[in-house]
Amino acid sequence: MHIVSPHAADLIHEGVLAVKFKMTIDDIIDTVHVFPTLSESMKLAAQSFYMDVGSLSCCIG
Known part of the structure; x- marks a missing residue:
């Protein structure tokens, strides 16, 4: 697994x-x-396989 970002340690x-x-x-x-x-973005990424995460209350904006 590879993650390149300023906050990679928070995700890896x-x-x-x-x-x-x-x-x-x-x-x-x-x-x-x-x-x-x-x-928590890992959970949202996984949920996006089943639903439109843009419609969740946490993601409206």
Whole structure:
């Protein structure tokens, strides 16, 4: 897994765990994500496989 950004350290751990434990999209969605942080974007990315995340109350704006 590779992440290149100023805040990569805030995201890399979620991706590494997902790869190491062979997590599915549903596993990632069901994982408790700290809110509000960049790591919650992993959950939103996973949810986007099933729904329009732009319609969620957290994402309207």
